[in-house]
Amino acid sequence: MAKEIKELTPRSENYSQWYNDLVIKADLAENSAVRGCMVIKPYGYAIWEKIQRQLDDMFKETGHVNAYFPLFIPKSFLSKEADHVEGFAKECAVVTHYRLKNDSNGKGVVVDPEAKLEEELIVRPTSETIIWSTYKGWIQSYRDLPILVNQWANVVRWEMRTRLFLRTAEFLWQEGHTAHATREEAVEETIKMLNVYADFVEQYMALPVIKGVKTPNERFAGAVDTYCIEALMQDGKALQAGTSHFLGQNFAKAFDVQFLDKDGKRDYVWSTSWGVSTRLMGALIMSHSDDNGLVLPPKLAPYQVVIVPIYKDEESLSAINEKVTEIINDLKAIGVSVKYDNTQNKKPGWKFAEYELKGIPVRLAMGARDLENKTIEVARRDTLTKETVSIDNIAVYVKNLLNEIQQNIYQKALDHRNVKTVSVDTYDEFKEKIEDGGFILAHWDGTPETEELIKEETKATIRCIPLNGNLTPGVDMVTGMPSKQRVIFARAY
Amino acid sequence: MAKEIKELTPRSENYSQWYNDLVIKADLAENSAVRGCMVIKPYGYAIWEKIQRQLDDMFKETGHVNAYFPLFIPKSFLSKEADHVEGFAKECAVVTHYRLKNDSNGKGVVVDPEAKLEEELIVRPTSETIIWSTYKGWIQSYRDLPILVNQWANVVRWEMRTRLFLRTAEFLWQEGHTAHATREEAVEETIKMLNVYADFVEQYMALPVIKGVKTPNERFAGAVDTYCIEALMQDGKALQAGTSHFLGQNFAKAFDVQFLDKDGKRDYVWSTSWGVSTRLMGALIMSHSDDNGLVLPPKLAPYQVVIVPIYKDEESLSAINEKVTEIINDLKAIGVSVKYDNTQNKKPGWKFAEYELKGIPVRLAMGARDLENKTIEVARRDTLTKETVSIDNIAVYVKNLLNEIQQNIYQKALDHRNVKTVSVDTYDEFKEKIEDGGFILAHWDGTPETEELIKEETKATIRCIPLNGNLTPGVDMVTGMPSKQRVIFARAY
Numbered sequence: 009m010a011k012e013i014k015e016l017t018p019r020s021e022n023y024s025q026w027y028n029d030l031v032i033k034a035d036l037a038e039n040s041a042v043r044g045c046m047v048i049k050p051y052g053y054a055i056w057e058k059i060q061r062q063l064d065d066m067f068k069e070t071g072h073v074n075a076y077f078p079l080f081i082p083k084s085f086l087s088k089e090a091d092h093v094e095g096f097a098k099e100c101a102v103v104t105h106y107r108l109k110n111d112s113n114g115k116g117v118v119v120d121p122e123a124k125l126e127e128e129l130i131v132r133p134t135s136e137t138i139i140w141s142t143y144k145g146w147i148q149s150y151r152d153l154p155i156l157v158n159q160w161a162n163v164v165r166w167e168m169r170t171r172l173f174l175r176t177a178e179f180l181w182q183e184g185h186t187a188h189a190t191r192e193e194a195v196e197e198t199i200k201m202l203n204v205y206a207d208f209v210e211q212y213m214a215l216p217v218i219k220g221v222k223t224p225n226e227r228f229a230g231a232v233d234t235y236c237i238e239a240l241m242q243d244g245k246a247l248q249a250g251t252s253h254f255l256g257q258n259f260a261k262a263f264d265v266q267f268l269d270k271d272g273k274r275d276y277v278w279s280t281s282w283g284v285s286t287r288l289m290g291a292l293i294m295s296h297s298d299d300n301g302l303v304l305p306p307k308l309a310p311y312q313v314v315i316v317p318i319y320k321d322e323e324s325l326s327a328i329n330e331k332v333t334e335i336i337n338d339l340k341a342i343g344v345s346v347k348y349d350n351t352q353n354k355k356p357g358w359k360f361a362e363y364e365l366k367g368i369p370v371r372l373a374m375g376a377r378d379l380e381n382k383t384i385e386v387a388r389r390d391t392l393t394k395e396t397v398s399i400d401n402i403a404v405y406v407k408n409l410l411n412e413i414q415q416n417i418y419q420k421a422l423d424h425r426n427v428k429t430v431s432v433d434t435y436d437e438f439k440e441k442i443e444d445g446g447f448i449l450a451h452w453d454g455t456p457e458t459e460e461l462i463k464e465e466t467k468a469t470i471r472c473i474p475l476n477g478n479l480t481p482g483v484d485m486v487t488g489m490p491s492k493q494r495v496i497f498a499r500a501y
Numbered sequence: 502m503a504k505e506i507k508e509l510t511p512r513s514e515n516y517s518q519w520y521n522d523l524v525i526k527a528d529l530a531e532n533s534a535v536r537g538c539m540v541i542k543p544y545g546y547a548i549w550e551k552i553q554r555q556l557d558d559m560f561k562e563t564g565h566v567n568a569y570f571p572l573f574i575p576k577s578f579l580s581k582e583a584d585h586v587e588g589f590a591k592e593c594a595v596v597t598h599y600r601l602k603n604d605s606n607g608k609g610v611v612v613d614p615e616a617k618l619e620e621e622l623i624v625r626p627t628s629e630t631i632i633w634s635t636y637k638g639w640i641q642s643y644r645d646l647p648i649l650v651n652q653w654a655n656v657v658r659w660e661m662r663t664r665l666f667l668r669t670a671e672f673l674w675q676e677g678h679t680a681h682a683t684r685e686e687a688v689e690e691t692i693k694m695l696n697v698y699a700d701f702v703e704q705y706m707a708l709p710v711i712k713g714v715k716t717p718n719e720r721f722a723g724a725v726d727t728y729c730i731e732a733l734m735q736d737g738k739a740l741q742a743g744t745s746h747f748l749g750q751n752f753a754k755a756f757d758v759q760f761l762d763k764d765g766k767r768d769y770v771w772s773t774s775w776g777v778s779t780r781l782m783g784a785l786i787m788s789h790s791d792d793n794g795l796v797l798p799p800k801l802a803p804y805q806v807v808i809v810p811i812y813k814d815e816e817s818l819s820a821i822n823e824k825v826t827e828i829i830n831d832l833k834a835i836g837v838s839v840k841y842d843n844t845q846n847k848k849p850g851w852k853f854a855e856y857e858l859k860g861i862p863v864r865l866a867m868g869a870r871d872l873e874n875k876t877i878e879v880a881r882r883d884t885l886t887k888e889t890v891s892i893d894n895i896a897v898y899v900k901n902l903l904n905e906i907q908q909n910i911y912q913k914a915l916d917h918r919n920v921k922t923v924s925v926d927t928y929d930e931f932k933e934k935i936e937d938g939g940f941i942l943a944h945w946d947g948t949p950e951t952e953e954l955i956k957e958e959t960k961a962t963i964r965c966i967p968l969n970g971n972l973t974p975g976v977d978m979v980t981g982m983p984s985k986q987r988v989i990f991a992r993a994y
Contacts, residue, residue: 038638040631040635042573042574042631046571047571053568053569073546074543074547078538079538086610099600101573101596101598102596102598102599102600103624106592106593106594107593107595107659108576108590142531142533142540162655178573
């Protein structure tokens with residue numbers, strides 16, 4: 009068996025190493041020669057393209073259009089919004105020069121000191137500032153509103169400790185930036201996009217999420233409110249899967265963007281921003297996969313089905329090829345994507361292991377006896393079970409199975425989260441339970457001081473104040489001060 | 502008429518100003534606060550998305566997959582290929598620091614001198630170097646070949662004189678980077694992608710191109726051969742619409758990428774790269790548009806049809822709405838994209854001018870009398886002609902008309918190019934004809950010196966040595982030295 013060479017560190021042994029092994033061995037991504045920047049390999053990128061396409065369709069269905077703004081932000085722009093500069097100016101890539109010249113020693117090139125920029129440019133860590141400096145030219149009256157724009161782009165944040173997909177210096181994302189005439193409309197947009205994200209992650213990534221609002225400590229730098237969706241990984245750590253920010257009039261004020269309302273009154277514009285990134289790839293990889301490799305939800309798998317022929321000789325292969333061609337046509341006709349691997353230089357066992365590693369949801373295998381009996385072997389990636397079924401109506405059978413798999417892995421993730429979600433009332437119990445991972449529902453007095461103390465002592469943060477949480481009041485487990493509702497604590501990625 | 506406010510400088514008066522007016526007034530793009538970087542506005546970006554989607558489909562049909570490589574290139578990488586560094590290291594954005602800090606005077610932020618990078622990073626002007634440093638890890642044997650990878654990305658070249666879409670410091674593009682076991686296969690790939698580009702530009706952009714090979718002077722820095730497609734704009738200037746490079750073993754040698762062939766012999770890998778960019782938007786805008794605004798080929802128009810109701814009162818509008826809804830459903834059912842503009846705060850005349858400016862290929866207008874007579878007014882953007890036709894089968898009628906428009910604007914561009922293509926035999930005649938614009942077929946002795954002289958004296962460059970040109974030999978118009986075939990000269994964008 010060639011499988012050994014692709015073997016992963018088991019999750020139980022070292023979850024973190026298992027993740028790294030999986031990303032590398034399933035050909036999803038790798039580290040590049042540039043510190044903290046990754047190469048997204050074709051198989052990983054194919055999954056990202058599926059994510060992009062689906063999200064883009066959902067953004068367009070909700071009335072948004074795409075545009076593109078500059079990669080660079082003049083340094084002075086970052087300083088215009090006081091909180092924003094604190095959050096983003098600190099770790100960023102700074103362009104100071106615009107030319108290289110031959111080194112005087114004849115070896116290579118050096119920065120040309122004569123080509124120093126008057127004002128440094130920052131590689132965008134997020135685009136609020138450059139976009140609001142642009143919106144100033146677009147908005148005069150309420151007739152110019154709302155602006156519902158999204159951008160697909162790369163951004164750079166100079167992270168010190170990076171991990172493939174989860175935290176990289178450069179990453180790919182989308183950032184929506186909308187402008188509205190009223191506070192109510194902007195808040196509505198913020199929630200609408202939070203719901204779009206939640207629907208996408210639950211229905212396509214098969215990953216249940218909790219919708220909530222961040223504490224002031226954890227807010228986006230420059231936001232009035234940051235809404236988020238939080239997911240629980242297999243190791244019990246939380247992962248923030250998307251954020252939607254109500255920005256109030258902060259950026260409109262910073263860039264002096266005013267409009268005339270219907271009554272001829274001037275006011276600052278209200279705004280939102282919202283984004284998800286290639287970090288979703290990390291969540292996708294971690295949520296369903298196992299020690300044999302990736303487990304992909306059918307809706308995001310580059311191929312939903314792989315077919316492997318089991319044959320003794322050319323004649324046998326040729327007969328199988330013929331039958332498989334029919335099956336492929338039937339599958340494609342009902343919208344199932346399929347790869348037929350009849351390459352001859354690899355053995356079936358190698359192929360089985362390879363496609364297991366790559367997470368293809370359904371594997372069909374057909375041998376000489378199957379051909380005779382009009383059957384085919386169907387293997388599910390999620391449960392690793394196999395059965396032999398009739399080839400009559402196999403395409404419909406497979407399509408239904410894909411739906412079942414999509415639901416099953418969602419249910420499995422939901423069951424896992426339910427088991428790993430506990431309510432605690434005392435800080436001692438909290439300290440004990442946090443070691444097991446999972447979401448902890450506990451009362452908090454609403455102060456940043458208590459939040460900080462808990463973080464320092466337990467490494468747990470408040471993931472969110474859940475939007476649909478139980479509103480029974482109580483007392484803070486640390487200070488005994490009153491609390492309006494339980495909030496969600498966890499250790500997080 | 503609100504039309505005046507959108508009026509463009511006529512082409513005959515100032516072609517260059519007409520182009521700038523058009524890009525701004527049709528809401529395609531605008532200059533940003535960052536020198537040389539543009540903002541691509543939603544309407545412009547919608548056209549770019551159409552271009553991207555179609556090209557991406559064509560790349561995938563020819564066996565390519567997408568991936569993503571880092572934005573940054575270590576400075577030393579650029580120097581590894583001697584020609585490459587000469588071409589690209591000179592005008593580029595250089596990242597020297599990774600942190601800002603609060604200014605000691607309390608105002609804004611400054612570069613933190615402590616956060617200086619050991620090695621500067623260059624914002625990619627093109628990705629051969631970072632990609633070949635990555636391929637080194639991917640390629641050991643002929644079994645790992647070919648690699649057929651494409652990347653959609655932003656790149657930066659610090660241009661001194663910029664123009665929206667045509668030449669900007671940052672631009673969007675795709676860059677294919679392929680690796681092959683043999684020279685023949687790499688050359689074949691280079692030509693294949695040149696043909697993909699030519700098919701796209703001719704069939705989708707409705708713009709005829711000449712396929713050719715660049716002279717050594719005009720080659721991509723690091724290529725053995727650069728193939729290109731050249732188009733002629735309305736003002737008689739040429740525009741390079743795409744390039745496909747045969748890179749030989751240059752980058753494999755620079756990054757020491759060797760493979761074991763079938764016979765167990767080691768050799769350097771052969772490679773190609775090929776790209777088109779948002780510059781195509783410039784070509785698209787310039788090739789078909791007129792003094793009333795944009796003229797878009799139906800295959801790339803964000804909306805192919807706009808419908809405008811002409812009504813006196815609410816009752817009349819409501820009856821028209823009902824009929825138009827049927828027509829919209831019929832159009833969508835046969836794959837025609839349509840926008841219905843029944844907004845009440847703008848007059849039909851304003852809407853007509855607006856959609857003319859935006860280049861929507863077909864405009865339908867329906868009034869009370871049309872409703873009575875079961876007719877509709879059909880206006881073509883390309884010819885600016887109108888006719889009243891029966892609404893029976895209007896969807897099919899419109900679909901056929903869109904095909905006719907697609908062909909008509911291609912034919913118009915081809916006729917224009919044919920008229921503006923001349924053969925000349927003497928340098929005097931050349932100097933006279935070049936003032937009229939257009940392609941000039943002339944003999945050239947094959948030396949960079951003659952090429953340079955002609956460029957200096959006439960501002961004309963050799964656009965390409967055409968692949969399907971007449972192979973009759975002759976003598977160079979300047980030096981009288983022998984020439985194998987006529988080459989194409991023009992002044993160019």
